[in-house]
């Protein structure tokens with residue numbers, strides 16, 4: 001089954017300004033104006049090895065004093081080599097991991113200091129889409145049940161016309177036919193499965209989407225389609241993204257601001273073009289220098305439509 005959106009134009013995405021702030025949200029005119037998620041002095045250490053009496057022999061400083069701000073309706077890209085702590089930050093934001101110290105303020109409230117039930121109430125505001133659409137969807141559940149499960153966990157998100165109509169609405173939103181609701185994940189292409197993952201995340205009407213390498217498992221032409229979809233959804237729904245990727249060209253095609261992580265720390269952050277055109281930190285320079293020059297006969301960058 002092929003992906004529903006056609007391959008887009010061959011314009012260089014890096015030369016384009018990404019989607020502006022959401023319509024109807026006047027307060028997102030400047031990057032500083034409306035923080036939705038603030039990460040303050042986040043630290044996460046993992047214990048390693050078990051010695052006498054089960055005591056840890058040491059610890060891995062996965063995230064060391066990281067502070068980041070996500071502005072409403074914008075995309076913060078996070079880049080860095082494997083092991084730099086990107087996924088650990090993502091897992092803390094969605095509550096899968098607890099930080100060792102630091103704060104995560106969601107619209108001003110520290111979610112790391114909340115009770116479980118308070119956190120559950122807020123959980124729908126921050127959703128995640130995963131790298132591998134092949135493993136992140138339950139193969140034994142139909143697409144309708146996968147999306148519908150989100151409504152079981154968050155019944156408040158069901159629209160006035162009921163759960164079935166809400167599932168259909170989500171499928172249409174991501175460019176899939178509601179007729180596909182009875183099909184199973186293996187009956188879809190990789191790009192379509194990522195669309196299903198996005199529909200599941202959006203079902204509960206989040207404010208923030210944490211996108212952890214959402215296109216790195218996809219073919220380059222399909223990457224562009226999924227990036228285009230994310231840009232359209234941001235425009236239409238006013239979503240805020242934390243977009244993690246090791247591919248700097250992909251991040252450049254969608255991010256407004258970019259943070260560079262190295263060994264658990266943010267070594268540099270700033271507006272996208274400034275960071276890519278005039279990197280200040282040696283590590284950022286080395287990352288950019290390692291990006292292969294595109295072969296004009298065989299483009300490797302995602303194709304992003306305006």
Ligand SMILES: Nc1ncnc2c1ncn2[C@@H]1O[C@H](COP(=O)(O)OP(=O)(O)OP(=O)(O)O)[C@@H](O)[C@H]1O
Nearest residue numbers: 046047060062080081082083084085086087088089
């Ligand atoms: N559950 C865990 N237990 C122990 N160490 C962990 C755990 N999860 C991550 N780490 C370690 O924390 C560090 C940061 O890992 P993390 O997965 O956050 O990096 P990353 O930048 O997302 O890398 P990748 O791109 O490969 O996913 C690494 O050294 C990793 O080995």
